Amino acid sequence: xxxxxxxxxxxxxxxxxxxxxxxxxxxxxxxxxxxxxxxxxxxxxxxxxxxxxxxxxxxxxxxxxxxxxxxxxxxxxxxxxxxxxxxxxxxxxxxxxxxxxxxxxxxxxxxxxxxxxxxxxxxxxxxxxxxxxxxxxxxxxxxxxxxxxxxxxxxxxxxxxxxxxxxxxxxxxxxxxxxxxxxxxxxxxxxxxxxxxxxxxxxxxxxxxxxxxxxxxxxxxxxxxxxxxxxxxxxxxxxxxxxxxxxxxxxxxxxxxxxxxxxxxxxxxxxxxxxxxxxxxxxxxxxxxxxxxxxxxxxxxxxxxxxxxxxxxxxxxxxxxxxxxxxxxxxxxxxxxxxxxxxxxxxxxxxxxxxxxxxxxxxxxxxxxxxxxxxxxxxxxxxxxxxxxxxxxxxxxxxxxxxxxxxxxxxxxxxxxxxxxxxxxxxxxxxxxxxxxxxxxxxxxxxxxxxxxxxxxxxxxxxxxxxxxxxxxxxxxxxxxxxxxxxxxxxxxxxxxxxxxxxxxxxxxxxxxxxxxxxxxxxxxxxxxxxxxxxxxxxxxxxxxxxxxxxxxxxxxxxxxxxxxxxxxxxxxxxxxxxxxxxxxxxxxxxxxxxxxxxxxxxxxxxxxxxxxxxxxxxxxx
Numbered sequence: 001x002x003x004x005x006x007x008x009x010x011x012x013x014x015x016x017x018x019x020x021x022x023x024x025x026x027x028x029x030x031x032x033x034x035x036x037x038x039x040x041x042x043x044x045x046x047x048x049x050x051x052x053x054x055x056x057x058x059x060x061x062x063x064x065x066x067x068x069x070x071x072x073x074x075x076x077x078x079x080x081x082x083x084x085x086x087x088x089x090x091x092x093x094x095x096x097x098x099x100x101x102x103x104x105x106x107x108x109x110x111x112x113x114x115x116x117x118x119x120x121x122x123x124x125x126x127x128x129x130x131x132x133x134x135x136x137x138x139x140x141x142x143x144x145x146x147x148x149x150x151x152x153x154x155x156x157x158x159x160x161x162x163x164x165x166x167x168x169x170x171x172x173x174x175x176x177x178x179x180x181x182x183x184x185x186x187x188x189x190x191x192x193x194x195x196x197x198x199x200x201x202x203x204x205x206x207x208x209x210x211x212x213x214x215x216x217x218x219x220x221x222x223x224x225x226x227x228x229x230x231x232x233x234x235x236x237x238x239x240x241x242x243x244x245x246x247x248x249x250x251x252x253x254x255x256x257x258x259x260x261x262x263x264x265x266x267x268x269x270x271x272x273x274x275x276x277x278x279x280x281x282x283x284x285x286x287x288x289x290x291x292x293x294x295x296x297x298x299x300x301x302x303x304x305x306x307x308x309x310x311x312x313x314x315x316x317x318x319x320x321x322x323x324x325x326x327x328x329x330x331x332x333x334x335x336x337x338x339x340x341x342x343x344x345x346x347x348x349x350x351x352x353x354x355x356x357x358x359x360x361x362x363x364x365x366x367x368x369x370x371x372x373x374x375x376x377x378x379x380x381x382x383x384x385x386x387x388x389x390x391x392x393x394x395x396x397x398x399x400x401x402x403x404x405x406x407x408x409x410x411x412x413x414x415x416x417x418x419x420x421x422x423x424x425x426x427x428x429x430x431x432x433x434x435x436x437x438x439x440x441x442x443x444x445x446x447x448x449x450x451x452x453x454x455x456x457x458x459x460x461x462x463x464x465x466x467x468x469x470x471x472x473x474x475x476x477x478x479x480x481x482x483x484x485x486x487x488x489x490x491x492x493x494x495x496x497x498x499x500x501x502x503x504x505x506x507x508x509x510x511x512x513x514x515x516x517x518x519x520x521x522x523x524x525x526x527x528x529x530x531x532x533x534x535x536x537x538x539x540x541x542x543x544x545x546x547x548x549x550x551x552x553x554x555x556x557x558x559x560x561x562x563x564x565x566x567x568x569x570x571x572x573x574x575x576x577x578x579x580x581x582x583x584x585x586x587x588x589x590x591x592x593x594x595x596x597x598x599x600x601x602x603x604x605x606x607x608x609x610x611x612x613x614x615x616x617x618x619x620x621x622x
Contacts, residue, residue, distance in 0.1 A: 067282040069338055073264065085257030085329065090193070094318055095200050097332060098311055101320045102201055102237070106309070113323035114308055124234040127224060128170075128212040129155050129205040132195055139181030141195070143170070143212075144205065154236035155205035158194045159303045159310075161294055162210070162389075163246025167191075169210045172217060189250035194239050197251065197311070203236055222396075222484050222491070229306055229400020238307035240300075242292045243315035251313040260317045260329050280330060284339050288314040288328060289321070296436075298386030299393070301379065302401040373421050373466035376405050380416065384454065384461040385436040392491060394448050394455045399489040406489075413488055415453035415480050415495050422478060422497070423471040423554055427464030427566050428454045429537045429585040433519030436460040443540055450480075450495035451582040452568070452621045457539055464566075470555050472599075472610055473501035476618075497621040502598055502614045503570075504551040518542065523551065523569075523586065534588040536569045544583045547571050551586040552619075556599060556608040563590045563608055565597055570621075578619045 086093050105111045125146040133140055144151060167188040170178060184192050191208060198206045214220040232238060241251050262278040281287065289312055294300055304310055304321070312319035312328075319328040326335040383398055395402075395416065402413050411418045417425035430441045441459030449455035454463070480495035482488050518541045523534045536551075538544055549569050557564040569584035590597045598614035601607075610616075 068279045069282050070265070070277045070279050071262075073276045073278050085260045087257050088252060088254050089313060089318060090196075090252035094329070095197070097329060098197070098318060098320075099201060100332075101311075101327065105322060105325065106237075111322060111324045123154075124230055125151050125155065125205075126207050126212060126227065126231045129207055130195075130211055132199050132204045132206060133181070140184040141187075142181040143175070143178040145179065151205050153205065154203055155207055156194075156198045156201070156203045157207045157232055157235040157238045157303070157307060158191070158209075158241070159238055159294060159300055160190050160194075160208075160241040160247060161245055161297060163244075163248065165246050165248045167210070167247055169215045170213065171215055175214065178211070188247035190241050190244060190247045193251035193313075194241070197239055201237065206239075207231055207235065222487075225393075225396045226399060226484070226487050226490055229302065229403050232303050232306040232400065233308070233404070235307055238303060238310045240294060240304070240310050240312045242289060242294045242312040242319070245293050253313075253315055255316045262330065280339075282339070284328070284330060285319070285326060285335055288312070288316065289319055296385075296387055298383055298388045299397045301383045301386055302398060305379070306400055306404065370421065370466040370468070372405070372408055373418060376409075376418070377463035377466065379405075380454065380461055380463050384459065387437065388458075391444050391458070392446065392448055394444070395492065396490045399487075402489045412478075414478050415449045415492060416455045417453060419478060421466045421468060422475055423473055424464045424467040426452055426568060426582075427554060427585060428461050430457065430459035430519070430539055431462050432460075433538065433541050434460060440541055441539065443543075447493070449492055450497075450622055451539075452497060453495070459539070467555060470557065470607065472553050472555060473499050474616075475499045495622075498618065499621065500616045500618050502553045502610055503617055503619070504553065504597070521584075523549070523588075534586070536584045536586050538569070538584040539582065544569065544571065547583070549583065550580075551588075552580075553597070553599070553610070558608070559589075563599065564588075565590060565599060568621075570619075573622065578617070579622055580619050581622055 088094075105114060127146060129144045129146060129151060131142050131144040131151070133142060165188060168174075168182075168186050184195060187195075191211075194206060194208070198204075213224045239251070241249070243253065244250065262280040265277050265279055289295065292312075292314060295304070309320070309322040312321065314328075317329040320326070326340070327333060328335065331339065379398075379401055388394060388397065398416070402416075406413050409418060409420070411420050413419075414422060433441055435441055435458055441457055443457055454461040476498045478495075478497045480488055481493045483491040483493055519537060521536045521538060521544075523536045536544070536549065549571055552568045552570055553565055554567040555565075557566065565586075565588040567586040567588075568582050569586045570580040571583050573579045573581050588597050590599065598611040599608050600611050602609045
């Protein structure tokens with residue numbers, strides 16, 4: 001146990017913090033430790049768990065526990081030696097740091113991935129941009145129609161949450177007036193602050209969705225939504241209102257500067273020389289960026305990934321995110337490895353590098369050369385963890401990333417799935433039967449995707465693992481019908497798949513488990529005993545309890561004690577036309593002692609195949 005001095009005042013918490021050492025790493029001379037260079041002969045990285053105690057005077061019985069990193073100040077590359085931490089993120093110091101990030105990693109081209117030459121001969125510009133005019137010469141702003149007048153210089157974009165506030169938006173009737181010019185005072189605080197930042201960083205153009213898309217024109221919205229990927233991908237930098245929940249909140253915040261710098265302490269350990277340490281919150285990036293309100297929006301997933309760089313305005317400090325570096329005011333040159341999270345989608349998510357890593361994390365039988373599809377699955381998982389205000393945006397809000405991935409994959413996009421891996425892509429399931437916010441998954445009230453697509457639901461999705469080698473169905477044709485002709489990445493009117501496969505014989509009897517496990521229902525076939533280990537993970541809880549469900553065998557996975565069979569739980573909607581809709585994921589487990597599923601091991605191919613007497617049927621999934 002150890003007593004640290006210098007802890008700040010905390011309400012209902014003792015000022016003196018008792019800490020226990022959880023982790024200790026000692027590195028030698030010249031070893032790069034968590035991104036820092038010029039390390040002295042000995043560096044101790046200490047991660048502590050703080051039991052902050054109870055304030056006896058208030059009779060508060062809550063125990064506060066947090067995890068911090070304790071860094072030896074004398075061994076750090078003192079990148080903050082001439083840097084003070086002001087009490088407001090609108091300060092000159094903070095904006096200067098943002099300029100330094102741009103200068104170091106963009107203007108001086110120190111990052112190879114961030115300065116890839118453009119693929120098009122001419123610069124790309126969105127249909128409309130807010131032009132930031134010279135102060136003191138009439139109106140502050142005007143709407144620039146880029147097809148009529150070519151902008152000069154780069155543009156920036158803004159990611160923000162609208163909130164419930166009423167503010168100026170582009171409409172058909174207001175278009176002429178906004179082209180003539182308007183005052184910055186007419187805009188909500190977040191927009192005003194973004195204009196200040198863009199001007200400070202040398203950009204005279206800013207793209208804001210509500211001012212650059214005609215809000216009362218469905219045709220314009222559908223057209224511009226299809227270009228959203230290009231808008232963010234070709235921007236100079238994306239300004240992110242990361243902490244706020246409304247357009248009235250603004251970008252900038254007041255703060256305690258010492259919390260950004262860290263707490264300086266002087267511990268005395270037996271057997272170790274005295275030193276000065278800095279205590280910094282462990283998981284800083286997680287709380288500052290990843291878990292912030294803005295990044296809970298589904299739309300922001302593609303905005304964040306497609307923009308070449310993002311300048312985050314967090315609740316306590318500024319942060320920088322590009323293809324090569326994550327940084328913040330506490331760590332202005334680079335976020336150390338100890339502060340990075342494996343759950344975070346990094347800006348530099350790379351199909352080649354990250355995809356191979358993701359693929360290697362799964363079972364060894366997975367088909368080779370599918371690493372880019374694994375990256376897409378990670379995107380889908382992150383995207384479905386976000387929230388959408390407008391339910392019909394489900395596919396539209398991901399269309400920019402889908403277009404980028406389509407270029408990489410050279411594959412057909414089918415309602416959030418891909419043609420090459422379509423069979424295994426069908427094997428998605430809803431995590432715990434819930435949405436990311438903890439509510440039960442729901443099916444969209446109005447049609448937006450076929451039932452075989454995860455886009456038909458509001459739920460946190462675990463995608464099927466990409467595979468083409470262990471598939472037991474034959475897909476003959478897959479079709480989607482888009483709302484906008486030729487745009488298969490956006491809203492859909494319909495979709496279907498024709499395939500041949502084995503439907504497990506007889507009716508299915510569901511045995512409802514306890515109320516706490518309704519996301520996993522036991523399925524028993526007519527000829528089976530109740531001891532078989534077969535389950536359905538319903539897309540919507542209680543949707544299939546009174547229905548006649550059949551199971552389509554799709555794929556197998558070898559396990560140590562047997563074979564895992566995966567498939568779809570289906571309900572017939574038209575027996576004559578053999579039409580079925582998906583209602584869940586089926587998983588059956590077959591051991592060598594039980595042969596109730598129509599599969600067998602082939603010595604010739606050394607694979608699990610369908611039994612010779614298994615009857616293949618042609619069905620339509622809708």
